[in-house]
Amino acid sequence: MRPDLFEAPDYYNLDDLLTEEHKLIRDAARAWVKRDVSPIIEQAAQDAKFPKSIIPGLAEIGAFGPYIPEQYGGAGLDQISYGLIMQEIERGDSGVRSTASVQSSLVMYPIWKYGSEEQRNKFLPKLASGEFMGSFGLTEPDHGSNPSGMVTNFKDMGDHYLLNGAKLWISNSPFCDVAVVWAKNEEGCIHGLIVERGMEGFSTPETHNKWSLRASATGELIFQDVKVPKENLLPNKSGLGAPLGCLDSARYGIAWGAIGAAMDCYDTALRYAKERIQFGKPIAAFQLQQKKLAEMITEITKAQLLALRLGQLKNEDRATSAQISMAKRNNVDMAIKIAREARQILGGMGITGEYSIMRHMMNLESVITYEGTHDIHLLITGLDITGENAFK
Ligand SMILES: Cc1cc2nc3c(=O)[nH]c(=O)nc-3n(C[C@H](O)[C@H](O)[C@H](O)COP(=O)(O)OP(=O)(O)OC[C@H]3O[C@@H](n4cnc5c(N)ncnc54)[C@H](O)[C@@H]3O)c2cc1C
Numbered sequence: 499m500r501p502d503l504f505e506a507p508d509y510y511n512l513d514d515l516l517t518e519e520h521k522l523i524r525d526a527a528r529a530w531v532k533r534d535v536s537p538i539i540e541q542a543a544q545d546a547k548f549p550k551s552i553i554p555g556l557a558e559i560g561a562f563g564p565y566i567p568e569q570y571g572g573a574g575l576d577q578i579s580y581g582l583i584m585q586e587i588e589r590g591d592s593g594v595r596s597t598a599s600v601q602s603s604l605v606m607y608p609i610w611k612y613g614s615e616e617q618r619n620k621f622l623p624k625l626a627s628g629e630f631m632g633s634f635g636l637t638e639p640d641h642g643s644n645p646s647g648m649v650t651n652f653k654d655m656g657d658h659y660l661l662n663g664a665k666l667w668i669s670n671s672p673f674c675d676v677a678v679v680w681a682k683n684e685e686g687c688i689h690g691l692i693v694e695r696g697m698e699g700f701s702t703p704e705t706h707n708k709w710s711l712r713a714s715a716t717g718e719l720i721f722q723d724v725k726v727p728k729e730n731l732l733p734n735k736s737g738l739g740a741p742l743g744c745l746d747s748a749r750y751g752i753a754w755g756a757i758g759a760a761m762d763c764y765d766t767a768l769r770y771a772k773e774r775i776q777f778g779k780p781i782a783a784f785q786l787q788q789k790k791l792a793e794m795i796t797e798i799t800k801a802q803l804l805a806l807r808l809g810q811l812k813n814e815d816r817a818t819s820a821q822i823s824m825a826k827r828n829n830v831d832m833a834i835k836i837a838r839e840a841r842q843i844l845g846g847m848g849i850t851g852e853y854s855i856m857r858h859m860m861n862l863e864s865v866i867t868y869e870g871t872h873d874i875h876l877l878i879t880g881l882d883i884t885g886e887n888a889f890k
Pocket of ligand 1: 600633634635636637641642643644666667668669670710711716864867868869870871872873874877888889890
């Protein structure tokens with residue numbers, strides 16, 4: 499892969515709306531991605547291997563639990579800082595951002611929000627430092643967009659719970675130390691359980707042959723009569739709203755992350771268009787290429803504004819789930835379209851691993867599907883504005 503020459507577009511001077519702390523955090527993440535992610539990520543994706551060597555760096559830039567209080571090992575930052583970190587990581591690779599998102603929003607968040615003080619103290623500092631890696635098990639083979647139908651279940655056996663079932667498409671599963679697993683009790687109520695590696699009957703086979711998110715490990719979580727200690731049940735929230743609360747946080751991070759992937763594609767395409775000569779002049783001088791580039795920067799700028807305003811609402815604890823859905827849907831769609839257009843600007847070179855565009859494009863095919871598909875988020879907006887549920 500070529501040297502990383504990334505320069506972030508900021509067409510509407512949005513930096514002026516950030517605090518000095520935001521910019522310091524963002525710039526540290528940006529520099530880390532350039533130094534430690536860009537040189538290795540193409541090979542990791544080609545090899546379909548999550549590069550574990552970057553775990554300490556992710557912890558160092560505050561990517562594991564950016565908004566988790568410092569007393570639990572988190573970085574204690576605001577929501578805009580969290581978003582900016584996700585943007586920079588996904589500028590490098592959506593798979594790396596996925597690892598950080600799962601760790602922060604889908605593992606640390608539920609333990610922090612729904613866990614006991616003992617659970618917080620036991621797990622959060624190790625997750626924040628990267629000593630423990632986590633996964634989040636909601637999706638099942640027969641229940642993706644409709645997680646309420648889940649069949650994974652646990653029975654109260656007196657001194658422990660007995661967990662049975664299977665989860666599919668689980669990021670980080672092959673190497674996770676702990677998994678936050680959503681399962682129904684005997685009354686059919688959904689609860690979160692912390693399942694730890696080494697528990698008998700718990701296995702995590704990897705899913706191979708992915709063409710997308712190749713630098714992120716994806717797998718199953720299988721539970722065959724797993725004895726889960728009673729102190730591993732998250733006590734403070736139950737029902738579908740509990741996992742959906744985690745998804746709100748992760749989807750918010752994705753809304754920012756997708757901007758990073760789009761910025762990288764735009765920046766690469768702009769540079770290439772200025773340098774590539776055809777018919778005696780740079781292809782950037784042709785109107786058709788300018789249309790592509792001009793529309794890209796317009797869409798990136800709109801997405802940046804959406805994410806920043808959502809971050810302000812999140813900081814004030816006023817962002818609704820439907821507002822988060824709109825931003826996730828819009829920004830991922832924006833990024834995938836930009837990746838496709840940017841790839842065309844590079845002509846044949848666009849399909850090679852010399853440039854990051856094709857990898858971003860393939861990654862975004864997962865990002866547009868996970869954490870609620872593109873269509874499901876549209877239905878969430880539809881329900882919010884009409885009051886009519888079009889899911890069933
Ligand atoms: C790489 C990757 C990593 C993932 N990581 C995780 C993870 O860490 N943890 C986790 O729990 N899950 C994870 N997922 C799962 C992901 O969240 C699901 O794939 C997603 O929710 C969609 O579920 P599904 O694949 O079963 O598709 P389905 O639910 O079967 O949907 C198939 C199609 O039908 C459409 N559809 C479904 N219902 C409706 C409806 N009511 N109206 C209109 N259209 C509808 C969908 O929009 C979609 O286009 C991951 C997925 C991928 C690909």
